[in-house]
Amino acid sequence: MTDLIDPFGRRIDYVRLSVTDRCDLRCKYCMPEGFKDFEEPAHWLTPEEIERVIAAFGRLGTRRVRITGGEPLVRKNLPELAARLAALPGIEDLSLSTNATRLDNHGQALFEAGISRINVSLDTLKPERFKEITQGKLEKVLNGLMAAKQAGFHPIKINMVVMKGVNDDEVEEMVEFCIEHDFTLRFIETMPMGETGRAATDQYINLQDVKARLAEHYELIPGMMPGGGPARYVQVAGTELRIGFITPISQHFCETCNRVRLSVDGTLYMCLGQEERYPLRELLRAGISDAELEQHIVRAIALKPERHEFNEKPEQVLRFMSMTGG
Numbered sequence: 305m306t307d308l309i310d311p312f313g314r315r316i317d318y319v320r321l322s323v324t325d326r327c328d329l330r331c332k333y334c335m336p337e338g339f340k341d342f343e344e345p346a347h348w349l350t351p352e353e354i355e356r357v358i359a360a361f362g363r364l365g366t367r368r369v370r371i372t373g374g375e376p377l378v379r380k381n382l383p384e385l386a387a388r389l390a391a392l393p394g395i396e397d398l399s400l401s402t403n404a405t406r407l408d409n410h411g412q413a414l415f416e417a418g419i420s421r422i423n424v425s426l427d428t429l430k431p432e433r434f435k436e437i438t439q440g441k442l443e444k445v446l447n448g449l450m451a452a453k454q455a456g457f458h459p460i461k462i463n464m465v466v467m468k469g470v471n472d473d474e475v476e477e478m479v480e481f482c483i484e485h486d487f488t489l490r491f492i493e494t495m496p497m498g499e500t501g502r503a504a505t506d507q508y509i510n511l512q513d514v515k516a517r518l519a520e521h522y523e524l525i526p527g528m529m530p531g532g533g534p535a536r537y538v539q540v541a542g543t544e545l546r547i548g549f550i551t552p553i554s555q556h557f558c559e560t561c562n563r564v565r566l567s568v569d570g571t572l573y574m575c576l577g578q579e580e581r582y583p584l585r586e587l588l589r590a591g592i593s594d595a596e597l598e599q600h601i602v603r604a605i606a607l608k609p610e611r612h613e614f615n616e617k618p619e620q621v622l623r624f625m626s627m628t629g630g
Contacts (some may be wrong), residue, residue, distance in 0.1 A: 307365035308601070310608040318368040318563040319361050321354065321389075323382065325568050327375040329403050329438040331425070333465060333494055337439075347569045351385045353588050355392070357566060360597045362394030368531075370399045371419070374568075377406040383413040390418025399423070399531070401463075405440060407448030415455040421531065422452055423461045423490075428471045429481055437470070453485065459529070461488040461548075466514055467507035475514055476521060483545045490535050490548035495576070510554045518547070534560070552577070558611035564604070572601070574608040582607060 308316040325343050327335060349357070358369055369389060376382055390398045399421040400414065407414075407422075426445060428434050434442035452460055462482055466472055475491070482489040494508050515538070518524060527539030527546040535548025536555075565573040570585030582604035587597070 306602075308361075308605045310605050312608070312610050314559075314561060314608075315365070316562055316564060316605055316608070317366050318370070319358065319366055320370045320372050320563055320565045321358065322372050322374065322566065322568045323354070323376050323385070324348070324374040324379045326378045327373060327403070328378060328405055329375065329440040331427075331438050333467075343567075343569050347585065349566075349568065349570045349585060349588075351381070351388065353570065353585070354385065354566075355388050356588065356594075356597070357570075357584060357601075358389055358395065359392050360594060360601055362392050363594075364598060364601060366394065368397040368399070369395055370401060370423075372401045372565075375403050375405070376400060377402055377410055383410065383417040386414055386417035386419050397421070397531075401425070402448075403438075403440075403445065404448030404452065405444040408444075408451040411448065411451045411455040411457070415452075415457055420457065421459055421461070422457050423463050424449060424452075425463045425465075426478075427465050427467070428474055429477055430474070433471065449485070449487075459488045460486075461490055463490050463492055463550075465492045465494060466509050466511065467494060468509045470507050472509055472514075475517065479518065479522070479540070479545065479547065483540065483543050486544060488529060488546050488548070490550055492550040493553045495552050508553065511549045511551050512554055515549060556611060561608075561611075564608070572604045574604065575611075577611075578609045580607040580609055 310316055330337055371382070371386065373379070386398060389395060398419050400419045401423045404424045404426070424445070427437055429442070431442040434440065434445075449460065462478065464471070464478055466475065478489060481487070491511050491514055493511055515524070523541035524538040524547070525541050527537040529535070529537050529546050529548065533550075535550050537546050537548045539546050565576070567573060570583060570588065572582040572584060574580040574582070582600065584597075584600065587600060592600070
């Protein structure tokens with residue numbers, strides 16, 4: 305087995321797999337209202353093609369796969385695909401990012417398929433504010449979260465994008481909610497992904513300020529969490545709560561980046577904030593062998609840049625987050 309090492313010596317052992325660019329919510333910083341320029345279903349990787357690519361990554365040393373979207377539960381038969389991925393040699397950690405609106409119906413099946421950990425996007429606990437941010441119903445998300453807890457997922461991580469003048473007054477309330485329900489909490493800075501993301505930078509808050517604010521109310525001690533993501537964690541003393549800070553703008557984490565993204569159309573993106581990409585779909589459909597597929601993945605990793613340039617060139621990434629995969 306050959307490990308994937310990028311040009312800067314980083315071991316790439318984590319694939320974020322987008323199974324759809326569609327979503328049943330319309331978060332303001334992610335997808336523009338009325339957006340309809342979705343990928344044609346004929347261009348989606350089939351379950352068999354997805355399994356083949358992830359199997360190749362597994363042979364090349366990848367250990368972690370996170371299923372993302374859009375909203376991944378919009379894709380039909382996701383539990384069956386998850387079970388196939390969980391069974392692949394080398395894949396030790398299969399997780400899911402979701403908005404939780406459909407977890408009350410699918411949570412148990414996903415857990416039984418082999419997904420152990422989930423991340424849930426939740427920016428507010430106020431129903432009217434939730435509708436304003438997402439055009440959806442908070443009740444569906446909360447029901448999904450409780451169903452996931454009942455199914456046995458652990459940890460369940462809440463991802464909150466903190467936005468000035470939008471939801472920054474709820475930081476402490478979200479901490480208390482996560483303490484009550486034994487969830488992990490992760491705060492995220494807004495990122496200039498597409499025109500919606502760039503518009504959201506008007507609400508940008510440096511999470512170092514949020515951390516300092518929390519330290520006035522809670523005793524924060526160093527903490528750790530398993531997983532392949534970029535969050536830096538603290539723990540609230542006297543509780544089980546761990547709080548992560550994902551800081552692509554104020555403190556980029558590129559030096560430890562261990563991941564690539566596979567979009568629904570079979571394009572490998574080497575960096576969320578750069579345009580390096582490597583299309584695999586046409587190669588797969590042209591009948592390349594497994595050995596050739598592995599060679600193409602190795603070539604793709606050789607394109608991985610050292611870091612994003614969100615601060616220096618916020619205008620350069622034109623694609624929306626849902627197009628790349630979360």
